[in-house]
Amino acid sequence: MAIRTLDDAAVDGDAVGVRVDINSPLDESGGLADDARLHAHVETLTELANRGARVAVLAHQGRPGGDEFGRLEPHAERLDELLDAPVDYCDATFSAEARAAVEALDPGEVVVLENTRFYSEEYMEFDPERAAETFLVDGLASVLDAYVNDAFAAAHRSQPSLVGFPARLPAYAGRVMEQELDVLGGIDETPEPRAYVVGGAKVPDSVTVAQHALESGLGDVVLTTGVVANVFLLAAGHDLGEASADFVRQQGYWEEIDRAADLLDRYGDRIRVPTDVAVERDGHRHVLALDEFPPASDEAVMDIGPDTVETYVAELASAGTVVLNGPAGVFEDETFADGTRDLFAGVAAADAYSIVGGGDTASAIRRFDLTGFDHVSTGGGAALRLLTGEELAAVRALDQ
Numbered sequence: 001m002a003i004r005t006l007d008d009a010a011v012d013g014d015a016v017g018v019r020v021d022i023n024s025p026l027d028e029s030g031g032l033a034d035d036a037r038l039h040a041h042v043e044t045l046t047e048l049a050n051r052g053a054r055v056a057v058l059a060h061q062g063r064p065g066g067d068e069f070g071r072l073e074p075h076a077e078r079l080d081e082l083l084d085a086p087v088d089y090c091d092a093t094f095s096a097e098a099r100a101a102v103e104a105l106d107p108g109e110v111v112v113l114e115n116t117r118f119y120s121e122e123y124m125e126f127d128p129e130r131a132a133e134t135f136l137v138d139g140l141a142s143v144l145d146a147y148v149n150d151a152f153a154a155a156h157r158s159q160p161s162l163v164g165f166p167a168r169l170p171a172y173a174g175r176v177m178e179q180e181l182d183v184l185g186g187i188d189e190t191p192e193p194r195a196y197v198v199g200g201a202k203v204p205d206s207v208t209v210a211q212h213a214l215e216s217g218l219g220d221v222v223l224t225t226g227v228v229a230n231v232f233l234l235a236a237g238h239d240l241g242e243a244s245a246d247f248v249r250q251q252g253y254w255e256e257i258d259r260a261a262d263l264l265d266r267y268g269d270r271i272r273v274p275t276d277v278a279v280e281r282d283g284h285r286h287v288l289a290l291d292e293f294p295p296a297s298d299e300a301v302m303d304i305g306p307d308t309v310e311t312y313v314a315e316l317a318s319a320g321t322v323v324l325n326g327p328a329g330v331f332e333d334e335t336f337a338d339g340t341r342d343l344f345a346g347v348a349a350a351d352a353y354s355i356v357g358g359g360d361t362a363s364a365i366r367r368f369d370l371t372g373f374d375h376v377s378t379g380g381g382a383a384l385r386l387l388t389g390e391e392l393a394a395v396r397a398l399d400q
């Protein structure tokens with residue numbers, strides 16, 4: 001694979017479109033609840049500005065219809081604080097106003113364009129050739145001289161701003177992309193046995209990762225937590241009660257139960273599910289063992305229990321490599337933070353080579369002030385897919 005980096009780029013005076021992933025947890029007021037991903041891109045944006053580039057930042061925030069879907073003005077304001085270069089914001093992405101904002105840039109200046117996902121085609125998946133003809137790519141390519149993709153965390157999405165520009169402009173990997181590919185692209189060289197701890201709420205991505213890890217043999221064991229564990233518990237025939245079943249349905253994940261059941265049939269001896277969980281009862285955390293199921297109809301499973309943490313940490317003690325993605329529970333609520341805090345602390349303390357991925361996962365690590373992981377990736381689903389040997393769409397598009 002021949003991917004050019006910023007070492008190969010001459011950018012002085014050029015207008016450079018830089019796709020970053022600054023998709024971040026938001027607080028109740030819509031501001032940034034965590035800015036780790038913005039910090040991650042400071043190196044690339046600073047290098048380009050210092051080398052005289054005129055920098056147009058492309059990024060997404062959240063998903064259409066989602067709670068964290070919003071404008072990038074807070075991100076632009078924070079980047080203006082983090083960078084020495086002046087950072088402006090334009091509430092347009094590829095319109096005449098956006099093109100004018102790019103053309104008005106002087107060398108060393110930065111403008112953050114509006115959330116790419118405000119535009120319908122951006123949330124669709126295309127092959128690179130078709131993506132190159134979308135209104136977003138076509139609209140911006142005319143005012144850009146080069147494209148840099150630093151958005152490793154979104155690199156598994158074959159969406160226009162991630163795969164469409166290399167067909168139109170000289171394209172390079174940013175420093176985050178370069179570093180993540182160096183570390184995560186070599187999972188088959190990490191110590192064995194490898195344990196994948198798969199949690200969080202992005203169930204389809206995680207089931208895909210579990211399937212790849214088990215089928216390829218890259219993963220020796222998959223330990224499930226979070227909503228992923230709830231789906232596998234349902235697949236194993238456990239009655240999680242009405243509230244958790246409704247949640248899985250509302251998220252559109254009911255079909256994932258069949259995929260999980262298939263994996264249990266084929267690899268059941270290499271998949272772990274919780275032996276106890278936590279629900280809210282009378283306003284407090286209440287732990288239920290599997291033999292006490294089902295929870296009451298209004299009691300959603302919100303965390304893994306202490307026995308599960310103990311069992312998982314004990315198994316990880318013999319791993320050569322641990323890959324961790326996704327919180328174990330609704331860690332944002334202190335009532336349900338124990339599973340994530342205690343399991344993550346166990347991974348950090350283990351002797352294994354530990355690779356952690358995921359925006360919310362990294363946010364939890366910071367919240368609990370945990371150190372001792374060998375690599376904390378900016379990517380969630382992207383990191384996991386690369387770690388199971390899957391090629392990432394945006395990386396393939398950069399390979400010119």
Ligand SMILES: Nc1ncnc2c1ncn2[C@@H]1O[C@H](COP(=O)(O)OP(=O)(O)OP(=O)(O)O)[C@@H](O)[C@H]1O
Nearest residue numbers: 200201202226227302326329330358359360361380
């Ligand atoms: N049992 C549960 N029920 C509901 N939500 C849960 C549960 N366990 C974890 N979550 C939620 O999962 C979310 C994080 O899942 P996600 O898969 O997005 O993590 P991530 O991979 O680290 O983040 P990202 O993919 O955005 O980089 C958290 O907001 C957390 O509240």
Ligand SMILES: O=C(O)[C@H](O)COP(=O)(O)O
Nearest residue numbers: 023063153154359380381
């Ligand atoms: O946070 C992430 O995992 C990336 O920004 C990708 O977001 P998406 O899952 O909404 O495409």
